[in-house]
Amino acid sequence: MTYSGAVEVGGPADVHELSDLVISKIAVGPMNNNAYLLRCRATDEQLLIDAANDSARLLSLIGDDSIASVVTTHQHGDHWQALDEVVRVTGARTYAGRHDAEGIPVPTDVLVDDGDTIRVGRVEMTARHLVGHTPGSIALIYDDPHGHPHVFTGDCLFPGGVGNTWGEERSFASLINDVETKFFHALPDETWVYPGHGTDTTLGAERPHLAEWRERGW
Template sequence: MPLYHVDPGSEAALVRVNDDVDLIKISVGTMDNNAYLIHPGAGPAILVDAAAEPGRLKALIGNDEVGAVITTHRHQDHTRALADIITITGAQPWCGEPDAEAIEATTGVTCRTVWDGDLFRLGDIELDVIGLVGHTRGSIALRLHGNPSDHVLTGDSLFPGGVGKTNGSREFDSLYNDVCMKIFAPMSDMTVIHPGHGDATTVGEERPNLPLWRARGW
């Protein structure tokens, strides 16, 4: 499958989700953060993780309307451009409920909140919200139903080769169990995983490694 690789400062990568929705990926900032523009054929778009470089994000958006900016988790490398992008676009900011207070404290942006099991709708875009507790208390993943495969934006909770960084065994257990139950159990092997940094992978590519992740504890 394509890795949808993008380098910092390079052109964006286009991912066709289905006949009506595209996913556009760009790398911003010094930590190779992925920002994603969910772009429908008509109606407002959604930006996921306004991480850095608001000028480049605005250039990516162009003249399109952005109705929502969704932040996958509270860490500042994913929020440095949030306030600027909200000001520029007038979009509504959203995040996982347990991380909302921390995001407001570091950015000054008050987010509306979603959490595990919610269905987020904006025009022609529908996202299943998945709470993944461990990297932070309020980390979320966002699932787009596609053709021929679904796509899930996992923030820093799931990468090629393992789950995201956690601060101890309790947090690892929580995150590992969440990704097993909420991503690997219900999703097909064709589902494409789009992380908060680096290249994409698939559920099928990562599934055989779950016992290794469990045994090593990261």
């Protein structure tokens, strides 16, 4: 089956099979949130990105192999409602951006800064700190040595624009500057984007619209 990234709340996961990493995407509540389970092929170690909601479905997806860690992309409540239960059951280490951790009611074991490395088994990902949607949002970039990069953007980049900054000009300017610098200037068009809600995209599909986003201010 070809991976599309199109998932629905209550529906099955969509699985992206890479050479060294398996990415399972699932949609849960409360706002059609995406959660991503990453499994290292070499070690079977697993990492979850955003325990958003519906701990029973997430734990079913995780399965008997459990998870070593869970990364919360930002402090908004729709991205951590199942975090407490998932951590209680699995004993996973928790990761979050240094400047958002205080807004997450589950203790953060590892405070993440821009450029930090987060590992799942033998697979390494680079964290990027982006300011605007929240003060401490983080994205994870996996630069696949056998193909193109993959980036888990949380709520900082979607098909059609950057994340919500609620009409605050300074927040929007900060977010789009960070997105341009850390994604579009640094990564190729083939980079696959896995957002916090909705369908996936690529940087190549979004790149022609950057000037339009800046002009409209959101």
